[in-house]
Amino acid sequence: MKTKFYKYQGAGNDFILIDHTHAPLENIDNQLIENLCHRRFGVGADGLMFVTRHEEYDFEMHYFNADGKLGSMCGNGGRCIVAFAKHLGIIEKETNFLAVDGSHYARISESGEWVDLQMIDVSIIDRDDEAYVLNTGSPHYVTIQDNLKDFDVFNEGKNIRYNQTYSEKGINVNFVEDHGDHLFVRTYERGVEDETYACGTGVTAVAMAMAKHKNQTGHITTNIKVLGGDIKIEFDYDGSTFSNVFLCGPAKLVFEGEID
Template sequence: MNITFSKMSGNGNDFIVIDNRDGKYISLYNKNFIEKVCARGLSVGADGVIFIEKSDTVDFKWQFFNSDGSVAEMCGNGARCAARYAFIENIAGKSMAFETLAGIIKAEIMENNEVKTMLTSPHSLELDKKITACGKKYNIHSVNTGVPHAVLVCDNIAETDVFSLGRDIRYNKDFAVNGTNVNFIEVTGENSLKIRTYERGVEGETLACGTGCAASAIVAIKKGLVKGPVHLLTYGGKTLTVYYDDNTVYLQGEGRRIYTAELKEEAYNY
C-alpha cells in the first residue's frame, strides 16, 4: 500500500502528516508502523505521526503518535503543523478548530508560514517543588499545558546534561505514573528565554517543544523572571512566542511543509 503523506516541520520538531478522513489508514495506528516510519536513517524519520480525521463538530480531528508509538494528548508544534496542513489542503480556512485528546484547539494561519494556536487552559501548576535527580536536589516547577511538563531554571543550559538529568526527572517517582516532559530554561532578557527540552515519548532531546515552551513561559512569568509575551529560543535555533493572560495561552511559530511524497511498503515493512 502506497501512502501519500506530507513532511512538516515546526521549529525543528518534524512530523509525518497523513490524511485519513476516509478512514482507510486505521490499520496504521499501531506501534510497529509508527516506530518504523519515524526511524531516522532507516525510513522517513520524524518526531511523530499525525493522522487527520473527520470531525462532526469542528474542522477536523487528529490522532497524534510519538515516535515510540505512544499516544500523546497534545503537541504544540504538531498542532501548528496540522493546522497549516489543513489550510494548504483546503480542509479548513485561515481560522480553524480541531479536536485533540487534550480538548479543542483553535488556530489561525499567519504570514510567513507561521501559525498561532490557542492551547487548552493550563492546569496543575506547582511551583518550587523539591526533588532529587541524578543524586542532587533540585527546585523544580510543573504545569500541564495539554501534556505534563516539569521546568528547571538553569544558569547555563548549554552546559546542562539535558539527556541524563531530563531522563531521570522524566521517570522520577514524583511524576509517576505517566512521567513528564522536562524543560531547562535560561533567562536571557526581560521577555526572553533559552530552552532545551527532554521529551517523553521521543525519549531524548528534541529541537523544540511547543507545549514545553508554553509551560516554561508560564512558570517564568509566575516566578517573576520575565514579562509576556515571551520569546523562547529553542535548541533548533528558532524562536517560539508565547502569549499568556488570564490562564489563556497562545503559541506562535512556524509550521512549514517540507515535501509531499508516498510511503512505499519498504519504508515500514523491514
C-alpha cells in the first residue's frame, strides 16, 4: 500500500507529515518512522507527524522524533502541522488543536507560510550552575556562550544531554549568544541526537531564560536567529509566570511524494 507524505520545514527544522484523518492511529511501526527520517536511506527529517481527527478540536498532532520514538511537544513541528492542516482544508485562518502537552491556538497567514503558535504558560525555571532549565512543552537547558558561530555544539551539547543529571530522560541543550537586537541560538536536540537548524520549544525557552537573566518584565518581543532563519517569540512576563506565549515563524511545504 502506498501512503502519501508531505515534507515541510520551519526555519530549517524539517518534518514528514501524513494525513491520517481517515482512520484511528494504530499499530505504529517505530522502526519504519526512524528509517523514513534517515537522511541517507529515507526521506530525511527531524521528525514525523500524523494528523488525526479529534471530536473536541480541529485536529490532533502526533509527533515522533527522528529515532522513531513518540516525542514531546515540538514547536516548529506544531507550526508546520498548522500549515499542513490549512493545506488539507481542515482549517482556514486560525485553529485550536491538541498536542501531547495540551491544547494549542494558532493563527496562519493567508499564504499559509507564516504561523503564530501559542505555547504553554511557564512559571518554573530552575538553575543548573550558570544554566537555566525549564519546560516549554519539552525540557530545555539554556546556557550563554560566546563565539557561538565557531562553538562545537554537537559534542558539547551531547555531553550535557548524556551527563549524569539528564541521561535517563534526556534534555535539549540550547546555546545562546546575545547580539543586542537579536539572540543567536544553536540547539542539540534529544531524539534527533544532533544539532538541528532550529528548535521551536528551544528558542521559546531561550527567550524566557534571557528575560529572566536580564530581569525584564512586561510584554516582551524577542528576535532570534537560528541556522535555518529567523524566528520571533512574544510573551508577557510578570516576574513569576510567562503567559500569552507565541512562537512565530515560517512553515513551508518543500515537496510531496509517496512511500510504500
